[in-house]
Structure formats: structure tokens, C-alpha cells
Amino acid sequence: MSLSTILLIILVLLLLGAIPSWPHSRRWGYAPSGALGVILLVVVIVLLARGGV
Numbered sequence: 001m002s003l004s005t006i007l008l009i010i011l012v013l014l015l016l017g018a019i020p021s022w023p024h025s026r027r028w029g030y031a032p033s034g035a036l037g038v039i040l041l042v043v044v045i046v047l048l049a050r051g052g053v
Helices: 003-017 023-028 031-050
Strands: none
Touching: 003 031
């Protein structure tokens, strides 16, 4: 596995952990999941622009 694939997997797991439906993150609102979603989107775009995931 390449470093970019591992980073992508970690970002997806962080995004799932920050979803406001989980009990530990209900008070956070949508800010953490929105920020992680944007970071995930940027990483995916950069990986696709480089020519592969």
C-alpha cells in the first residue's frame, strides 16, 4: 500500500468518526465532518490529478 492510500483510508475513518449522529460527537455539530470532508475531497482531487489512486 502506498502512503497516499493509507492517508485516504485514515481520512475516511476520521470523517466517519466525526459524523454528528454518533453519541460522542453530537455536541460538535457539522463543523468537524464538514472540514474533514473538504480535506478528503482535496486529497482525492490531488490523487486523481497525479494519475492514480
